[in-house]
Amino acid sequence: MIVNPVLKGFNADPSFCRVGEDYYLAVSTFEWYPGVRIHHSRDLVNWTLVSMPLDRAGLLDMRGNPDSCGIWAPCLSHDGDKFWLVYTDVKRLDGAFKDAHNYITTCEAVDGRWSDPWYVNSSGFDPSLFHDDDGRKWFVNQQWNHRGPGTGGNPAHASFDGILLQEWSPETGLTGPVKNIYPGTDRGLTEAPHLFKRNGYYYLTTAEGGTGYKHAVTMARSRDIWGPYEDHPQKHLMCAEDSDGPIQRTGHGQYVETHWGEHYHSFLMGRPIPGPDGGRFCPLGREAGLEKVVWKDDWLWLEHGGLVAREQVPAPTDATPVPDAAVDYDFTGPLSLDFQWPRTPETDRIFRLEDGALVLTGRESLGSFFEQALVARRQEHFTYAAETELDFAPETYQQAAGLTTYYNRGKFHAALVSHEPGLGRALTMLSCPGDWPEYRLTQPADPVPLAEGPVALKVTVDRHRQQFHYRQGDGDWAPFGPELDASVISDEGGRGEHASFTGAFVGMVAMDTSGRGREARFTRFGYDPT
Structure with a gap:
């Protein structure tokens, strides 16, 4: 069939x-x-x-x-x-x-x-x-x-x-x-x-x-x-x-x-x-x-x-659908066709593949119309988990990189490695729960200090529920922040279906609103619908 x-x-x-x-x-x-x-x-x-x-x-x-x-x-x-x-x-x-x-x-x-x-x-x-x-x-x-x-x-x-x-x-x-x-x-x-x-x-x-x-x-x-x-x-x-x-x-x-x-x-x-x-x-x-x-x-x-x-x-042959399976991207070859990014044809300004890593150059914010270093793939299942690992050394809170569930500039959740005054490098959260009228930005979780070295980030989505997780080294996954409303990341979120008619993505982002182009190295990305 x-x-x-x-x-x-x-x-x-x-x-x-x-x-x-x-x-x-x-x-x-x-x-x-x-x-x-x-x-x-x-x-x-x-x-x-x-x-x-x-x-x-x-x-x-x-x-x-x-x-x-x-x-x-x-x-x-x-x-x-x-x-x-x-x-x-x-x-x-x-x-x-x-x-x-x-x-x-x-x-x-x-x-x-x-x-x-x-x-x-x-x-x-x-x-x-x-x-x-x-x-x-x-x-x-x-x-x-x-x-x-x-x-x-x-x-x-x-x-x-x-x-x-x-x-x-x-x-x-x-x-x-x-x-x-x-x-x-x-x-x-x-x-x-x-x-x-x-x-x-x-x-x-x-x-x-x-x-x-x-x-x-x-x-x-x-x-x-x-x-x-x-x-x-x-x-x-x-x-x-x-x-x-x-x-x-x-x-x-x-x-x-x-x-x-x-x-x-x-x-x-x-x-x-x-x-x-x-x-x-x-x-x-x-x-x-x-x-x-x-x-x-x-x-x-x-x-x-x-x-x-x-x-x-009814199908023309006895072919059966190939079952969905987990996908792991290691960035050792060309970027998979699964990935896209918003708006710009000048890809060299926002990412490159280097030594088995996807290197994102921090550009404009997640709210930009012009140049976002956001490389993501479609959400294809009501329930899934996605995870990535990055190495990033921010020097200011204007520099951030991490994992995001994203619909558009006004509907997203993001777990980001950034720099917090008094804490240093820290895991932060930004959320924009609706694209009208204020494009309001919230911080649903308090920053968590991070040790040196790579940080692994994961998001689990179960229909209208979403939870971020993180870990460093060989430690266990720890939840980060509260359970979030995943229904925001949909056609009906914010202004609703007649004003938003694309779809949900999950992916990697780096932004540097200081204009210094701080780079983040992502060594893997996985998407698991199972």
Whole structure:
């Protein structure tokens, strides 16, 4: 069986692409660098991360981008000759404007060096590229109306001003007329357009209802690419609203016909669990799933009927999911693709691999929009333990390095080796339990003096509970500070799901707000879901 989610943890907006017998899912990365993550499979059951294509300043520089901006909704396609990747770099979230710039890059091999980008337009976000059977290429994207009544993190429907279509080529760029071809349904918040063609119809799928529990995949069709487009008989192909199953927030995906003649559709999803206040939260962010679909009367329907995606879906082969296992990173080779960092393409300024260590150069704070020395991996499980060991000699409280559970600049917990007046080198704790309105910083634990030498740090997370630990030498692990609220590190923490829609990370950080660039050496990092 295909077990959903097929990509656990923060893997939103899955663009689904087939090339022969190879299948790819490309997902959003928002403010995390490198941009876009492309996963590969041959059985739709097990997926391997094979490429992060936006890996240099010429393709992407997000320094200054607000949280939950950056790379929204990439679209990966193949025209029979090479891969094409369409992506948006969003420069603003709050207020009436979005400032969303759309680009295209291409590569013959999915894990090769992608071309310098073509700039396309900035009229809205969630662009995609459709390769018609006559060789023409068409660019579609959501149009953003800054004059609409919606502002802030949850715009009203009027700001989502339909889907634009225009012809594009690498030689001439956008050419010919541009037309708003689809206004969306009454669910509103219409975005994420994808076009495909079958049996003489052009099909348009979109995402509607926002990033929360009203999210949906909407479908429409037309005999002419310019429209008019008629809505699906039930409007939506998928929607989990008003259902009580473990899979919620389904929407934003793409259709693929397999090489053996069956049909699947990707979708994003959330798995909410109970929080400490009795509400629900999604610590793993928006994940990626697959559902089997069938054709009837030239419309797609979920194979099992209805609108709600399943946890287990029939797979094409007898492949079984590879079980999750603990991962240990020793930094003796290249940095694992599991790791990302916020915003900056100038990696030499924030980290290097040296003599079996990941050396972080302390830069700006955990609250910075620009340059954070924070190297982290996704939280992929409701319960896990992560640990690291570092050697760090701070000279001031402005220098700190350690282990953090991190969602964004305003939602994190961190156990840090720092320097405290009167104590010297000490273990300290910083926490930012909500990103609105004050970005308030708290210190939930008193500093603990440290002896000389390396310090091992560990965090254990059990759903909405989190506990830091530390040890030196051969000593036992000792708890550090109180049990913390891990539900902060989620979409629903702080301002909530419509203002935060990425996912939780755990990783290593070094900051030096004195500007002296104090270095911290991390010799290992482990993540254990077992």
